[in-house]
Amino acid sequence: MxxxxxxxxxxxxxxxxxxxxxxxxxxxxxxxxxxxxxxxxxxxxxxxxxxxxxxxxxxxxxxxxxxxxxxxxxxxxxxxxxxxxxxxxxxxxxxxxxxxxxxxxxxxxxxxxxNKEELVVRVMHQITLVAAKRLIQKQNDELRATINNRDKMYSVIAHDLRSPMASIRMVLNLLVSSMTPEMIGPELFELLDKANKESEDCHDLLDNLLKWTKSQTGRLNVLLQDLDLKDIIPGVVDIFEMIAVTKKIKLQLSGTNAPLVVRADNDMLKTVMRNFISNAIKFSPENSTIEIDMDVEGDFAKISVKDHGVGIAPERIDSIFHKGESTYGTGGEEGSGLGLQLCADFSRKMGGDVRVESVLGEGSVFSVLVPLKK
The missing domain is CATH 3.40.50.2300 (Response regulator)
Structure with a gap:
């Protein structure tokens, strides 16, 4: 130095x-x-x-x-x-x-x-510390600028791409639902079906990216309100019904009959559930069932999504909610890892948490805990 x-x-x-x-x-x-x-x-x-x-x-x-x-x-x-x-x-x-x-x-x-030597040594010692402090400050400023630019870029990418992607997704949804393999030939229908699924994934990723950026930069407000899970969770499950059917997967929703009222942010809770169900479909084999369950655990409502898919290796379980690792589904679908980071972030912002239990080769259970209305 x-x-x-x-x-x-x-x-x-x-x-x-x-x-x-x-x-x-x-x-x-x-x-x-x-x-x-x-x-x-x-x-x-x-x-x-x-x-x-x-x-x-x-x-x-x-x-x-x-x-x-x-x-x-x-x-x-x-x-x-x-x-x-x-x-x-x-x-x-x-x-x-x-x-x-x-x-x-x-x-x-x-x-x-x-003596002169002692003077110079003691002076240089202090000046070296000053220089090191300045270097750290300079690096901090550069790092802050880099992070700001990155967040801005993420926001622009997600925001500007989301609208055209939504249009492409809608057109492909419409085409796939109104066409049959007999009308255009099995090869072309398969390509169209693949494009449709990829447009769904791409749209979801952009949505997550936009929310993640807003969350990280403090531009996402948490709006806590009293919500009955019976009014919210079935709607989220319905969205995935068609996607699950194309992969020959059954979605099964169960839970208590009594109202289950939580104190949560509507949009954040739906985002967590969308990510959990989307992942479960990605990692489930054909002709399997995904069980969505609503229950009470202490002061929290617990919503679990259980699949019978590929499972997660024990050494990855601890880091799954905070490492942006790519993972691959049963149909070769690639996950960015961003969705799970977002789930952890959102659930904690609402005063809850996320959990995962898994057995490699047998399946996984992803749960979100949300505070019950007091």
């Missing part, structure tokens, strides 16, 4: 009421290629610190107007000068003075009379 530091980029403020001490330090540090400014008392030091904005202050302890220790206290109280490191110049070297110095904000001590 030290070899990369350009000393002429750093300014040192020397503060001592003895003119000969100031001159000696100024000559030594100027020869070492540092920028130097000077002050001859505590009050002048405080003024110089604000106007010159030095990177380091060499501060004499014994001064006639206010002591170096009292000067340091004033510097540390002002946000404009609080972060400037201070090396105290002192003839005192008893432990209580050192302790006091560190209490008022000393970064180091240099005992008079000092």
């Amino acid at each position: 030290e070899s990369k530091i350009n000393r002429s980029d750093y300014k040192i403020l020397i503060v001592d009421d003895v003119v000969s001490n100031v001159l000696l330090l100024k000559i030594l540090l100027t020869n070492e290629k540092f920028q130097v400014c000077t002050a001859n008392c505590g009050n002048m030091c405080i003024e110089q610190a604000k106007t010159e904005k030095p990177d380091l202050i060499l501060l004499d302890v014994m001064m006639p107007d206010i002591s170096g220790f009292d000067t340091a206290v004033i510097l540390k109280k002002d946000p404009a000068t609080a972060d400037i490191p201070i090396i105290f110049l002192t003839a005192l070297n008893n432990p209580s003075d050192l302790v006091h110095g560190f209490q008022v904000g000393a970064n180091d001590f240099l005992t008079k009379p000092f």
Whole structure:
């Protein structure tokens, strides 16, 4: 780090009421290629610190107007000068003075009379820390700008592509539902059917992407209201009925007969359920059943989606809700992993949580817990 530091980029403020001490330090540090400014008392030091904005202050302890220790206290109280490191110049070297110095904000001590090598080593140590801090700050700023640009890009992609994708999806839905293999030939019908499924997946991904970006950038408001799951979950299941039928999968909804009223965000809850059911269909073999169940667990309503599909390897279970890993369904469908991150994010924003249980080769159960109305 030290070899990369350009000393002429750093300014040192020397503060001592003895003119000969100031001159000696100024000559030594100027020869070492540092920028130097000077002050001859505590009050002048405080003024110089604000106007010159030095990177380091060499501060004499014994001064006639206010002591170096009292000067340091004033510097540390002002946000404009609080972060400037201070090396105290002192003839005192008893432990209580050192302790006091560190209490008022000393970064180091240099005992008079000092030799040139010790001075340079102690100064360079502080300057190296300043340089490292600046580098971290610069990298933080760059990272923040990168994240902002990424979120903006995600939002533009999702927002601008969602509308045309919705139109393509609608047209393909219409074509597939009104055509038969006999009308256009089995090969063309299969291609059309594949395009229809892919347009569904693409639209869902864009929808998730837009919601994820809004959630991450704090532009997604959580609107909690009292909702009866009986009014919401059957509607979500119905949406997937046609898709499930084309893959020869049965959707089976069960649960308590009594009203199950939760305190949740309607859109967020539907998004979680859509992702769970869509994934279950993706990972289920033909002629299997997906069971959607609504139940009560303590202060929460628990909605579970159980499939009899490929299952999840034990080592992946812990990370499935927060790693954007791609996974592949039984029809070769690729999942982005984004949907599950979104489910975890949304359920926690509503004061609930998500769970997964799975046996490799036997199937998985994805559950969302939502607070019951109090």
